[in-house]
Amino acid sequence: MKLSLPLAMLLVFSLAPAARAANEADYKAAYATAEAASKEAAGMRNQWTVTVSALAAARKAADGGDFDRAVAASKEAEALAKASIFQAISEKEAWKAMEIR
């Protein structure tokens, strides 16, 4: 009975797909998606500085060969860009709620 937990864990780990390190192709795909979202935000004149920083961090990590970090930073940039797009869309009407009348 005492052995059942370690055995179960071994079984789970052996069945789980092994996490592999990100490669350059993963980074390029993640970066392209993030960059597209960032360009969309910039087109709406609602770019965030943190998106630009995250994209720069992704490029820097990729230049250093750290594709895990580059993919993570790209995904962060994508999430930030999407949030800024959401903000720009919602503020098209929401600003009126703040207006002094």
Next chain:
Amino acid sequence: MRARSALLLGSLGAALVAFALTSPRVVAADKVDPVADAKAFRNFFFQKFPDVKHEDFVNGPYSMNEDMKRQWQEKEEFPPYEFALDAGKEMFSTPFKNGKTYADCFPNGGIGIRQTYPYFDEKEGKVVTLELALNRCREANGEAPYSYVKDEMASLTAYMAFTSRGKPMDIRIPDDPRALAAFENGKRYFYTRRGQMNFSCASCHVQSPGERIRAEILAPALGILNAMPIYRSEWSGMGTTSRRFVTCNSQTRAVPLEPQADEYRDVEYFLSYVANGLPISGPGARP
């Protein structure tokens, strides 16, 4: 059954009355009415801060805090913008290579006119700020334009503001749909949240004037541009209106627009118009 019908008819009647009463207001709210907007804007601040003299709003955070005001008044005996003022006066009177000066580009030789900027240029169909007009003057006379966020522009506008000190802001909105659109666009920009911090200009300068944001006391939006340009201790130097907008955007973690972008020109138009009647106090000094 009869009671139910009566109740239904009564509810319908009440709904129709409510609709009739609210619908004109909706239409009125969507119509661009700068006069009503300015009145509401001023009243908001006058009611929120009943002890502040109306003309004192142009002194920004000093109108909100007595201790700061006393310190500032002492500092004004040897104001930190004095060097910029002297430099601006010299620059203003120094001829360009073609022999002309800034005075040739402006009405009344550029003296005592700051309160009329920005204005709506009906030929161009856009708002023209003082900073923009100064650079256009330079370019028209074969000179390279100055940076909108650096000392030269701040010095020139400081001198021009000084010659208008005490004059009431006097911004006109001509009967031109493009001018009304520019005003509305400026208003929209002022109230729109941006940046990762999700702040609008109004978040600080309408909702929280007099409150602290970190070590600073926030200035009221009313009359905030009357003191421009300003010497900021935080910057250890002078700052133009353009620099102020760019910095505000960065502080909310929004990528700033290019100086003198249409949005910045329009928000300057909006903020200046609602401050009509309040005196020019620039150049100013801020912590």
